[in-house]
Every structure is written in C-alpha cells, then in structure tokens.
Amino acid sequence: MSVAGLGPLLRFALRRDRIMLACWIYALLASVIGTAVSFRSLYPSASSREQLAASINDNGSLRALYGAVYDTGSVGALTAWRILGLGGLLLGLLCVLLVTRHTRAEEESGRLELLGAGAIGRGAPLAAGIGTALTASAVVGVVTAGFLAASGEQPGGSLAFGAALFGCGVCFSGVAAVAVQLTETARAANGIGGAVLGLAYLLRAAGDAAGSTGPGWLVWLSPLGWVERVRPYADNAWWLVALLLVAGVVQTGVGHWLAGRRDLGGGLLPQRPGPATGAGSLRSALGLAWRLQRGSLIGWTVGFAIGGALLGGISKGVDQLVSSSANVEQIVQRMGGSTQVTDAYLATAMNLLAMVAAVYAVQTALRLRGEETSGRAEPVLAAGVRRLAWAGGHLVFPLLGSAVLLLAGGLTAGLGAGVVFGDVPGWTGRLLVGGLVQLPAVWVFAAVTVALFGLVPQWTGAAWGVLGVLLFIAYLGPALNAGQWLLDLTPFTHVPKLPGAAFHAAPLLWLTLLSALLTGAGLAGLRRRDMG
Structure with missing residues (x-):
C-alpha cells in the first residue's frame, strides 16, 4: 500500500x-x-x-x-x-x-x-x-x-x-x-x-x-x-x-x-446487528450516558476487584518486606498515617486504589469533550435535551462510578486481608470505609476536568497534566522526603488515612465543597459558551 x-x-x-x-x-x-x-x-x-x-x-x-x-x-x-x-x-x-x-x-x-x-x-x-x-x-x-x-x-x-x-x-x-x-x-x-x-x-x-x-x-x-x-x-x-x-x-x-x-x-469481524427499535431508557440523557459508559465502568470495576484482592491478600507478608529497610517503614507509615505497619500498608493500598480511580474519573469526565468534538452531542441537544441534563448524565459516572470502584476495591481488599488475618467481617468493614473516605479527593480531579471543559474547552486535555503532576507528588513525594507544603498540593494528602489513623470529617467537607465549586463553574461556563 x-x-x-x-x-x-x-x-x-x-x-x-x-x-x-x-x-x-x-x-x-x-x-x-x-x-x-x-x-x-x-x-x-x-x-x-x-x-x-x-x-x-x-x-x-x-x-x-x-x-x-x-x-x-x-x-x-x-x-x-x-x-x-x-x-x-x-x-x-x-x-x-x-x-x-x-x-x-x-x-x-x-x-x-x-x-x-x-x-x-x-x-x-x-x-x-x-x-x-x-x-x-x-x-x-x-x-x-x-x-x-x-x-x-x-x-x-x-x-x-x-x-x-x-x-x-x-x-x-x-x-x-x-x-x-x-x-x-x-x-x-x-x-x-x-x-x-x-x-x-x-x-x-x-x-x-x-x-x-x-x-x-x-x-x-x-x-x-x-x-x-x-x-x-x-x-x-x-x-x-x-x-x-x-x-x-x-x-x-x-x-x-x-x-x-x-x-x-x-x-x-462482522458487526452484531442492533435491535430494530431503541430501548426506552435511551429517551433520557442519563440512559444514553449509561449505554455509552457502562462497558467502561464494568471493566474498571472488575479490575479494581482483582487489584483489591491482590493488595489485601499480600498484607500478611508486608511486615517482613517493610522491615527490610527502616526508611521503607518510615515512608509507609508516612503515607499510611499509622505507626502500625499493617494498618499503614493497607491505608496506603487504599490510597493507591484512589489514585487509579482518579484516572477513571478524569477519563469519564473527558467523555463530554469527546462527544462535543465528534459532533455526537449536537443532535442530542438539538432534540430538546438541555445542556445541563446532557452533562449531568455523563457526570454521574466520574462521581458515582468512582464510588463503585472504591467500594469494589475496598470490599475485595477487606476480604483478602480478612482471610489471611482470620477476621473477614472486621477487615472488610474497615477497608470499605478506608476506600470510600478517599472519594472526595477523587472528585476534585473530575471537577477540575469539568471546569476546564466548561470554561476553556480547548484546554480540557490539560486535566491529564494536572492529574499526572499531583499523582506524582502523592505517590513519590513521601519516598523523596518532599516538604509538607508540596504534599499539601495533592488532595490525597488531606483525606484520613484509614485504617489506623483518626477520622476527621472537616477535610472531606472542604474537598467536597471545592469539587462542587469547580463543577458549578464548569457547568455555568457550558451554559454560556458556543458548542463545538
């Protein structure tokens, strides 16, 4: 050719x-x-x-x-x-x-x-x-x-x-x-x-x-x-x-x-023919978003379930691994917020799952920009669907879909840790909470994406850059002994390090408020700007 x-x-x-x-x-x-x-x-x-x-x-x-x-x-x-x-x-x-x-x-x-x-x-x-x-x-x-x-x-x-x-x-x-x-x-x-x-x-x-x-x-x-x-x-x-x-x-x-x-x-490969008539659920913006995003959500959920089970299943061998270096123990405790090595490790594991969930949140929020630039959003909006309803249908997935992922990861991690430690109900409950408490930090990244999409759509892709920089700080900052002012730039620093550390609701409320403000600014910009 x-x-x-x-x-x-x-x-x-x-x-x-x-x-x-x-x-x-x-x-x-x-x-x-x-x-x-x-x-x-x-x-x-x-x-x-x-x-x-x-x-x-x-x-x-x-x-x-x-x-x-x-x-x-x-x-x-x-x-x-x-x-x-x-x-x-x-x-x-x-x-x-x-x-x-x-x-x-x-x-x-x-x-x-x-x-x-x-x-x-x-x-x-x-x-x-x-x-x-x-x-x-x-x-x-x-x-x-x-x-x-x-x-x-x-x-x-x-x-x-x-x-x-x-x-x-x-x-x-x-x-x-x-x-x-x-x-x-x-x-x-x-x-x-x-x-x-x-x-x-x-x-x-x-x-x-x-x-x-x-x-x-x-x-x-x-x-x-x-x-x-x-x-x-x-x-x-x-x-x-x-x-x-x-x-x-x-x-x-x-x-x-x-x-x-x-x-x-x-x-x-031959394409499977679709039904002669569309399902009734497709009459709503949320139903259309579900049809478009469900495969991705199911695949990510399966991946989180497998990853959580693996992270929880190896928790009993962490003591030996971490004890190989006093510096490693200090880093794990710094990331996990607890002096108990097992608690610190499992809190760190929940933190890592949340970082991956932030990738899903940005990816699904960016679907709005993809629908706009491909021209698929225009006929939907021309059929009488309001812009905010269209955007809201897609935003269900970075907001609630992220919660599903963290629940799946926390559940299987708790089951894995419970099996190796002989306390399935106790560890399952602790790690379900430890996973969900990370959700407001994940929402911040979705909200940044929405704000860019609504206010400066040509720069929506910069959400990946924001995510990459902040994840780099959260993941490698403790290992590199970064200053606290630098670690404070990432939302994951502010969530309670569960299990093991004390629970404080104030940081979660502030992160949720920040996400709401950024999302509101993005949706307000979307209402006023030209599409495409």
Missing part, C-alpha cells in the same frame, strides 16, 4: 497529541527517575538489597505483583525489576491508544475518507499512527537509558533497560495495528488491545507467582514476560529485545496487509 503523505501526516499527529504525549511521557519518566532516586536512598547497601530480594522472592503474591528480584548488585537492577513490568504495561497501553486514535477513530469519524480523497496513500494513516507510538516509545527509552547511565549505573545495562521499554512499545504498536483492522469502532479496537495487554499481564503474573515449583513457563507466553526477562544490569538479554522488535514488525506488516484487503470504514 502507498504511504504517500506520511511525513505531513506524522507531523500533524505529533502536533495534535503534543499535550497528551507530554503528560504520558512525563508520568512514565517520572516513575523511572523517582524509583531510581528512592531506591538509592532506601537500599544503599548490598545487604539491604539482598534482604528485600528475600522478602519478595519468598512470597508468591509479591512475585505476582512485582516479579522476582533477579539481581541485587546495583540500584539500576532494582529499578529495572520494579519498573519494567508496570512501565511496559503502561507504555503498551499508550501505544494502543495512539495507533487507534490515528487510524480507526479517524476512519470512524469520516475524516480519514476526506484525507484519502487527496494525496494521502491508503497505508499512510496506519504508518503515521505507528510512527507516533514509536516516537513516544523512543523518547521514553532514550531518556531512561541516558538518566541511568548519567547517574552512575553501568552503561550496557542502562541501554538494555531503555531498549526493553522501546521494544515493548514496538510490540504493542503491532498489536494495535492488527486490532484496528478487525473492528468498525475505535472503542472495540481499544478493547481488543486492552484485552491483549490484560492477558499478557495475567500470564506474566501467573508465571512469576508459580516460580520454579509450578508453570513458570507461562511467563514466556507474554511479551511483558519477555520484557521482564531482559534483566538489565545482569543478563542484558538482547535476544529478547530483538524478539519484541520482530514481533512488533511482523504484526505491523500483518496490519498493513489486512488494511489493503478491507473496505474503508469496515472491519474484518
């Missing part, structure tokens, strides 16, 4: 995504750099690193969550162990979203047909989407390798670390290149890519949890397992980096081949 016009199309894609790319790349690099800096202060000696490795490797649940520690000879090896699995997962997700955004989403909206009527070759959009994803992956890989090498880590291991991340991006860009040929909608293509990522993560986790006494070979069925097994600063397994690159190139080639053998706008 022709890729005529690839250069201008790629430059346009990079310009269009400059804010989103900056936020994602910043978050990924901040995680790498922050982890390296914190490990250098937490585990300065070989003995402390060996104690950490023993704590992780002797616990199957911790191995499933983080993978096995393969080398304790350097801080770089610990950073690679901690980052490659999760970082590869997030980078793969970014690549799936980018490729879908510049191919299937453009095709679904009709813009690709207009471009194709000009001097743009049939294969150029897919090549531009792949190019955008690879550019982001290359930046993450190069900066990661450069920072670690400059900080004194072994150059060969640093290069292998960066190359492993880049190879993961190439591999999952190829997955997306195939996924966008199979379906007729961007949502379904992202669903296929997300399902492949989820399966890869589960295979990696199951293989690591089994270790040498079970089906550890499952790791080799997962690209995330390949990334993990590169083992920078120890094995430097470049053949696995090559395997990731080959897999990505082959899948990309298959994607281009399939793109040339289907109709524009069509997918290779």
Whole structure:
C-alpha cells in the first residue's frame, strides 16, 4: 500500500497529541527517575538489597505483583525489576491508544475518507499512527537509558533497560495495528488491545507467582514476560529485545496487509446487528450516558476487584518486606498515617486504589469533550435535551462510578486481608470505609476536568497534566522526603488515612465543597459558551 503523505501526516499527529504525549511521557519518566532516586536512598547497601530480594522472592503474591528480584548488585537492577513490568504495561497501553486514535477513530469519524480523497496513500494513516507510538516509545527509552547511565549505573545495562521499554512499545504498536483492522469502532479496537495487554499481564503474573515449583513457563507466553526477562544490569538479554522488535514488525506488516484487503470504514469481524427499535431508557440523557459508559465502568470495576484482592491478600507478608529497610517503614507509615505497619500498608493500598480511580474519573469526565468534538452531542441537544441534563448524565459516572470502584476495591481488599488475618467481617468493614473516605479527593480531579471543559474547552486535555503532576507528588513525594507544603498540593494528602489513623470529617467537607465549586463553574461556563 502507498504511504504517500506520511511525513505531513506524522507531523500533524505529533502536533495534535503534543499535550497528551507530554503528560504520558512525563508520568512514565517520572516513575523511572523517582524509583531510581528512592531506591538509592532506601537500599544503599548490598545487604539491604539482598534482604528485600528475600522478602519478595519468598512470597508468591509479591512475585505476582512485582516479579522476582533477579539481581541485587546495583540500584539500576532494582529499578529495572520494579519498573519494567508496570512501565511496559503502561507504555503498551499508550501505544494502543495512539495507533487507534490515528487510524480507526479517524476512519470512524469520516475524516480519514476526506484525507484519502487527496494525496494521502491508503497505508499512510496506519504508518503515521505507528510512527507516533514509536516516537513516544523512543523518547521514553532514550531518556531512561541516558538518566541511568548519567547517574552512575553501568552503561550496557542502562541501554538494555531503555531498549526493553522501546521494544515493548514496538510490540504493542503491532498489536494495535492488527486490532484496528478487525473492528468498525475505535472503542472495540481499544478493547481488543486492552484485552491483549490484560492477558499478557495475567500470564506474566501467573508465571512469576508459580516460580520454579509450578508453570513458570507461562511467563514466556507474554511479551511483558519477555520484557521482564531482559534483566538489565545482569543478563542484558538482547535476544529478547530483538524478539519484541520482530514481533512488533511482523504484526505491523500483518496490519498493513489486512488494511489493503478491507473496505474503508469496515472491519474484518462482522458487526452484531442492533435491535430494530431503541430501548426506552435511551429517551433520557442519563440512559444514553449509561449505554455509552457502562462497558467502561464494568471493566474498571472488575479490575479494581482483582487489584483489591491482590493488595489485601499480600498484607500478611508486608511486615517482613517493610522491615527490610527502616526508611521503607518510615515512608509507609508516612503515607499510611499509622505507626502500625499493617494498618499503614493497607491505608496506603487504599490510597493507591484512589489514585487509579482518579484516572477513571478524569477519563469519564473527558467523555463530554469527546462527544462535543465528534459532533455526537449536537443532535442530542438539538432534540430538546438541555445542556445541563446532557452533562449531568455523563457526570454521574466520574462521581458515582468512582464510588463503585472504591467500594469494589475496598470490599475485595477487606476480604483478602480478612482471610489471611482470620477476621473477614472486621477487615472488610474497615477497608470499605478506608476506600470510600478517599472519594472526595477523587472528585476534585473530575471537577477540575469539568471546569476546564466548561470554561476553556480547548484546554480540557490539560486535566491529564494536572492529574499526572499531583499523582506524582502523592505517590513519590513521601519516598523523596518532599516538604509538607508540596504534599499539601495533592488532595490525597488531606483525606484520613484509614485504617489506623483518626477520622476527621472537616477535610472531606472542604474537598467536597471545592469539587462542587469547580463543577458549578464548569457547568455555568457550558451554559454560556458556543458548542463545538
């Protein structure tokens, strides 16, 4: 297929995504750099690193969550162990979203047909989407390798670390290149890519949890397992980096081949026909929003239930892990607000679930802007639906949907902790409260998104930047011994650290009031501005 016009199309894609790319790349690099800096202060000696490795490797649940520690000879090896699995997962997700955004989403909206009527070759959009994803992956890989090498880590291991991340991006860009040929909608293509990522993560986790006494070979069925097994600063397994690159190139080639053998706008998988008449629930703005957002809510809820169960299930082994370093114990207690290690850990776990729930809240609130820019909001509003009713239907999900996620995570975390400690009712009740108490902090991020959407719609995407900065402060600030004034910038600092700490209602009321004011300002702006 022709890729005529690839250069201008790629430059346009990079310009269009400059804010989103900056936020994602910043978050990924901040995680790498922050982890390296914190490990250098937490585990300065070989003995402390060996104690950490023993704590992780002797616990199957911790191995499933983080993978096995393969080398304790350097801080770089610990950073690679901690980052490659999760970082590869997030980078793969970014690549799936980018490729879908510049191919299937453009095709679904009709813009690709207009471009194709000009001097743009049939294969150029897919090549531009792949190019955008690879550019982001290359930046993450190069900066990661450069920072670690400059900080004194072994150059060969640093290069292998960066190359492993880049190879993961190439591999999952190829997955997306195939996924966008199979379906007729961007949502379904992202669903296929997300399902492949989820399966890869589960295979990696199951293989690591089994270790040498079970089906550890499952790791080799997962690209995330390949990334993990590169083992920078120890094995430097470049053949696995090559395997990731080959897999990505082959899948990309298959994607281009399939793109040339289907109709524009069509997918290779048959679409299921819908009902002849619409459901009665679609007569309301809330019913329409539910139809559009229910799949996302169900998927996130399942993920929170699994994550909560895992975090609660490993709580009994936390004492040994945390005791490997006095600094780690101080950080966990600082984040969890309790001198009791188990309470502090579980409060920290609820805090981490709330941070992820904030991502869901921003994503679902941004659906308003997506409906507006795609033109789908206009016919709904033209049919007599008021703007505030339309917006309110969608805002139910970042506000109440976030509560559902925290309930699911708190419930399963309580069940997991209750099973290992022998007190299911007690721990379930405590962690349900510990999860729900985080809700006002999550609402703040949704409210910021609504305020931007209503007042300065062209900057709505900046909500991701606000989220990224504040999550970085909340997640890594205690480990980096940040000043209290900096920690106070994030809403998560102000919620009661339950279980373990004292409950105070005042911060929750202030956060709720702030969310109400920001949401009200955004809705007031929406009433007065032009749509589109």
